[in-house]
Amino acid sequence: MTQVPPMVSSSISTISVDELVSALELRTSWTLIRKALKLQKLPVGIGWKDLKGHAAENNAVGAKLRVFLQQYFEESIITGERFVQLYSVEKDLVSSIVATANTVTMPTSGFSKKYPLPLDVNILASAPSDPTLCAVRTNSKGDISFIFCSAGYYDDRNSYEYGQLSELVKKTYGGIDKLITVRKSYYQAYDVITLRVGLERLEISVDQPGRLGSARLETKPMEILSACALHIHQLQGFGARPPENLFAAISSMYSAANEGKVTALAFRTTTGSVKRERMTTSSDDLRDERFHHAGMVAVGQDIKPYEVEIEWDFTLPEGSAELKLAGMLSQLASASPTLHGCYVSAHQSSSFEKALNRLVTYIET
Amino acid sequence: MKSPQNKNEAVQVLTTLWAGRPEVDVGCAIIEYLSSNLDARHIPFSQFFRIALERKLDERDAVLNIVNYLSGAQLHLLAKGFEYIEDDRATEIDSLQAKAAYDANINPLTGQFDDAVKKKIFVYFIPSEVAKQVLGSAA
Amino acid sequence: MTLFNGKDISLEELGIMVSRSEFAFDMLRHEFSESYDEFVETLYDNIDKAIGKLEQNPQFYDAVGEDKITHEIANMLSMAGYDARQGETSGGNVDLTVQGYKSAWSWVGEAKIYKTIVDLQQGFLQLATRYRNASPVHAKAGILAYTKRADAAGLLKEWLEEISKMGLPDFSVEVCKRRGGLAFYSSHKHEASGLPIQVRHTAISLYHLPKDKSGLNAQKYQAAHAAEVAAKTADKAR
Numbered sequence: 227m228t229q230v231p232p233m234v235s236s237s238i239s240t241i242s243v244d245e246l247v248s249a250l251e252l253r254t255s256w257t258l259i260r261k262a263l264k265l266q267k268l269p270v271g272i273g274w275k276d277l278k279g280h281a282a283e284n285n286a287v288g289a290k291l292r293v294f295l296q297q298y299f300e301e302s303i304i305t306g307e308r309f310v311q312l313y314s315v316e317k318d319l320v321s322s323i324v325a326t327a328n329t330v331t332m333p334t335s336g337f338s339k340k341y342p343l344p345l346d347v348n349i350l351a352s353a354p355s356d357p358t359l360c361a362v363r364t365n366s367k368g369d370i371s372f373i374f375c376s377a378g379y380y381d382d383r384n385s386y387e388y389g390q391l392s393e394l395v396k397k398t399y400g401g402i403d404k405l406i407t408v409r410k411s412y413y414q415a416y417d418v419i420t421l422r423v424g425l426e427r428l429e430i431s432v433d434q435p436g437r438l439g440s441a442r443l444e445t446k447p448m449e450i451l452s453a454c455a456l457h458i459h460q461l462q463g464f465g466a467r468p469p470e471n472l473f474a475a476i477s478s479m480y481s482a483a484n485e486g487k488v489t490a491l492a493f494r495t496t497t498g499s500v501k502r503e504r505m506t507t508s509s510d511d512l513r514d515e516r517f518h519h520a521g522m523v524a525v526g527q528d529i530k531p532y533e534v535e536i537e538w539d540f541t542l543p544e545g546s547a548e549l550k551l552a553g554m555l556s557q558l559a560s561a562s563p564t565l566h567g568c569y570v571s572a573h574q575s576s577s578f579e580k581a582l583n584r585l586v587t588y589i590e591t
Numbered sequence: 592m593k594s595p596q597n598k599n600e601a602v603q604v605l606t607t608l609w610a611g612r613p614e615v616d617v618g619c620a621i622i623e624y625l626s627s628n629l630d631a632r633h634i635p636f637s638q639f640f641r642i643a644l645e646r647k648l649d650e651r652d653a654v655l656n657i658v659n660y661l662s663g664a665q666l667h668l669l670a671k672g673f674e675y676i677e678d679d680r681a682t683e684i685d686s687l688q689a690k691a692a693y694d695a696n697i698n699p700l701t702g703q704f705d706d707a708v709k710k711k712i713f714v715y716f717i718p719s720e721v722a723k724q725v726l727g728s729a730a
Numbered sequence: 731m732t733l734f735n736g737k738d739i740s741l742e743e744l745g746i747m748v749s750r751s752e753f754a755f756d757m758l759r760h761e762f763s764e765s766y767d768e769f770v771e772t773l774y775d776n777i778d779k780a781i782g783k784l785e786q787n788p789q790f791y792d793a794v795g796e797d798k799i800t801h802e803i804a805n806m807l808s809m810a811g812y813d814a815r816q817g818e819t820s821g822g823n824v825d826l827t828v829q830g831y832k833s834a835w836s837w838v839g840e841a842k843i844y845k846t847i848v849d850l851q852q853g854f855l856q857l858a859t860r861y862r863n864a865s866p867v868h869a870k871a872g873i874l875a876y877t878k879r880a881d882a883a884g885l886l887k888e889w890l891e892e893i894s895k896m897g898l899p900d901f902s903v904e905v906c907k908r909r910g911g912l913a914f915y916s917s918h919k920h921e922a923s924g925l926p927i928q929v930r931h932t933a934i935s936l937y938h939l940p941k942d943k944s945g946l947n948a949q950k951y952q953a954a955h956a957a958e959v960a961a962k963t964a965d966k967a968r
Contacts, residue, residue: 256702272691273702506674506681507632516630608808636739652751656809659754663811664831671761673741690762693741709742 238296238342246295247278249343252413253302258573265544268294298573303342303416304363304371305578309435311447311469311567312582312589313428320426322460327370327421330362330457337375337414344414345377351412353377357453365575371420372454378415380437381408413437417450422579429582430469435569447567473565475588476534476551480513485536485584488512489548492533494558495525508537530558538581545577549585597728598626601666613653614660617643621657625668625718626726633672634716658716668722672715675699675708684712753809755779760811760830769835770870773812773828774930777872778908780806781934788938791876799876799936800825800841824856826874841874844885844933846964847892850875854893857929859921872930879961882935883911888965889931890914906930 238246250259251274259277263270268291269280281291315323332338336353337345341360345353357374364370386405388396395405418431430447432438438446448465455461479485488511490504501521505512512518522529532553539546550569557563568585572578595601605618620642628634636658643654662669673689675682675698684692688699692712698705699712718726739747741758748754756772763769780803784791791799800816804826807814813829826839840853850873857871877885890903898918906913913932920927 251702255700257700260702270687272687272695273697273704277702504681506683507672508683510632515632608805636744651747652754655748655751655754655757659748659751659757659760659811660809662757662831663760663808664813664829665808665811667831686761687764689741690764693745693758693762709745710740712741713738714741714744 238299241343243278243281243292245343246292246299247274247281250295250299250302252344253299253416254306254573258306258571259298261546262298262573263294266294300342301573301575303361303373304418304420304431305572305575307434307436307571308418308569308578309432309443309446309567310570310582311430312472312586313430313464313467313469315421315426315428317426319460320421320423323421323458324368324370324423326458326460327362327372330359332361333359335360335375341375347412350377350414351410353412353414355379357415357417357450359453359457368423369420370423371418372457374417374419374450374453376415376417377412378434378437379410379412382411383408417446419450419454425583425586427586428464431570469566470586470589471564471566472551472568472585472589473553473557473563474590475585476531476553476565478588479536479551479585480531480534482588483513485588486538486549487536488534489537490533490535490550491518491531492555493529493531494555495521495530496528497525500555502533504535532558532563538577538584540577540580543574543576545572545574545580547572547577547581549581551585595666595725598622598726601668601725604666605660608665609657609660613648613650614657616646617648617650617653618657618661620646620648621661622668622726625722629718629723629727632717634669636714636716662716666721666725667719668726669716670719672717673712674715675712677711689714753806754811756810760832763830763832766833766835766869769830769833770837773807773830773837774908776807776810776812777803777932779810781874781932785935788878788936791878791936792938796825796841796843796876799843799934800839800874803841803874804828837870837872839872839874841876844875844877844879844889845961847889850889850931851892854929854931858898858918858927869925870928870930872932875931875933876936877933878936878938880937880939882933882937886912886914886931886933890916893931900926906932 241249256274260270263277269287271277271280281288281295283291335358336349337358337360344350353376355377357376359372360375361373362370363373384407386407388403391405399405413434415433417433418429420429420431421427422429430450432443432446432450435443447469451461451465455464480488480491488505489508490502491512492500492502494500503512503515503518505515532555533551535548535550537546537548548569548571550571551565552569553563553565557565568582570578570581572581595604602619602622605622606615609615609618617639621639624638624642625631639654639658640651643650648654658669660666662671671686673684673686675684675688675692677700682700684699688697689712691697692699692705692708696704696706696708698708745758748757751757756776759768759772763772783806784799784802797816804814804816807828811831813831815827816825824838825841827836828839829836838857840857842849842853844850853873857873875886875889879885893916894901894903898916900917900919902917904915904917906915909932912935913930915928915930917926917928919925
């Protein structure tokens with residue numbers, strides 16, 4: 227099946243290369259976009275500045291690169307690095323939500339004027355931090371994505387040793403050994419709720435979870451769901467049901483020898499230790515790594531994993547995705563261990579969906 | 592000169608080329624180590640210095656020359672890899688990324704200028720496919 | 731030698747260490763070469779370094795033939811990380827073939843003791859017409875002219891004038907900034923492929939004829955003195 231390239235909205239196709247690459251720099255990691263460029267055999271360059279240069283070239287390759295970057299940006303709005311919670315949805319409810327989605331009126335907001343591009347950083351500081359509906363997308367399978375924008379922030383910490391400080395600072399803060407500065411850095415989050423119609427599944431997808439602390443990450447999915455319920459009344463009260471419990475999938479996916487490549491694992495042994503192992507070579511599977519394998523043999527394959535990271539290279543269409551199930555060690559001692567979300571990283575929506583589809587096959591019902 | 596088909600022939604090529612120099616002893620010690628570790632996936636540079644010291648071969652330049660030679664075109668028993676290490680996280684990078692870091696101080700993870708990036712990138716080695724064939728064959 | 735106390739060696743530290751090494755100085759450049767041109771530029775640095783070692787002791791090459799001198803250069807290049815082979819066939823019996831490990835890139839060299847211009851002429855024509863066709867991955871070659879006569883730069887200049895008169899198609903010449911008057915580049919359209927072939931002409935100065943009293947009187951140098959005079963005469967007569 228050939229991938230149908232995502233459509234490029236007219237607003238994206240008209241913006242300058244500078245603005246597009248700057249928006250991408252805020253939206254995606256260099257590692258992800260580099261992978262995507264290599265897959266398409268497009269010039270990668272050595273960094274963002276180089277990429278800008280290549281994209282500005284007035285030749286066939288430059289033109290192809292510009293189109294690719296526009297499509298990538300459009301995709302990145304619903305993909306990238308995400309924290310995802312999954313819900314099963316009854317068929318009737320799915321149909322009802324779809325019907326309502328077709329009648330949604332997009333509210334006018336500070337975000338909507340510039341959407342899909344992000345607001346300028348200096349405007350974000352005063353932009354709403356509550357998720358605001360900016361777009362509804364439907365893909366070729368009929369799945370619907372509700373896209374919410376909000377102003378997010380993270381603490382940018384820098385630490386300076388005494389020797390690095392100016393004389394004035396040293397004088398002002400006499401007797402200190404180190405100075406730590408904390409500055410709020412703002413970014414625009416694109417949180418998404420996706421209804422997979424054929425799969426009867428709802429996904430709440432939190433954008434750039436690494437920038438939220440654990441406390442904020444815990445409440446964010448409900449904030450997004452509440453924002454969606456303002457437009458889709460069928461979702462009022464939906465948050466009362468718990469998301470899918472993913473804990474059992476940690477062990478099952480690790481044990482399935484052909485399920486992607488395990489790149490990291492945290493587990494408890496019956497011999498009294500807690501271990502964290504991580505592969506540094508991207509092409510190798512931890513399951514086959516000599517040290518890990520010898521350890522497994524030594525304990526009779528009896529370990530209790532509570533955290534796993536898995537990577538896939540998909541075909542038809544070609545793409546890759548990473549999944550992280552980060553359970554807590556304490557859950558191993560619980561009668562019913564729970565894990566209510568996962569981390570997914572992929573730049574294509576097809577790979578993003580496939581990673582979740584793989585995960586779902588291991589969830590106990 | 593035909594390519595060596597086994598360990599003895601590889602040692603012969605090395606010994607003939609570097610005859611009379613400390614690189615011979617260092618090179619033979621490293622070939623011996625590789626022969627016993629053909630499934631190694633990460634050999635840091637410091638491991639070669641350790642191998643030389645264990646055999647009381649106190650010659651830093653000889654180690655550099657021989658590692659360069661063994662990863663070069665004639666025997667090509669060593670393949671290179673690069674990794675970016677920050678805090679306690681190691682990320683594999685390719686030679687283009689390492690080159691961008693070395694020549695232009697571009698951080699491989701952020702794609703932006705980082706004047707300390709060269710301190711965070713490390714080269715490591717693995718036995719090459721040639722090594723697995725040549726050193727894995729009986730003499 | 732400190733063992734870095736088990737600490738590993740960063741790219742920054744490695745760059746500093748190898749820069750001072752006898753043969754590993756281009757370890758990182760080898761790895762980072764991404765084009766044929768980069769491969770050749772790095773190779774020329776390595777060739778020049780090898781040549782420099784020979785030129786430091788010309789007395790050792792008095793009675794040594796071109797094969798043995800080329801063998802020494804090939805060895806030094808192999809030690810520096812190349813696969814340098816002598817006498818490999820490439821459409822003809824080329825003196826020196828050098829390959830890197832990263833790709834199909836290769837470079838060929840024809841070596842001659844520069845007694846008279848005719849010696850270089852034969853070598854150059856072998857490179858330019860007999861050997862494999864120029865292509866994007868091996869479009870560069872070299873002449874290594876071992877000069878055991880005085881005034882290597884002057885001899886090379888004479889050679890440059892000679893090939894400029896050969897009437898080669900799309901011919902051009904460029905000075906080599908690396909070795910000043912002791913090397914230059916020529917380029918012309920290869921007869922078979924029609925692609926440009928660039929040749930680096932390098933004079934390696936191995937002249938050693940001591941002019942002190944014992945040198946002038948020594949039997950082993952008397953023949954060399956006579957040969958020098960004869961060669962100058964032959965070139966003037968052309």
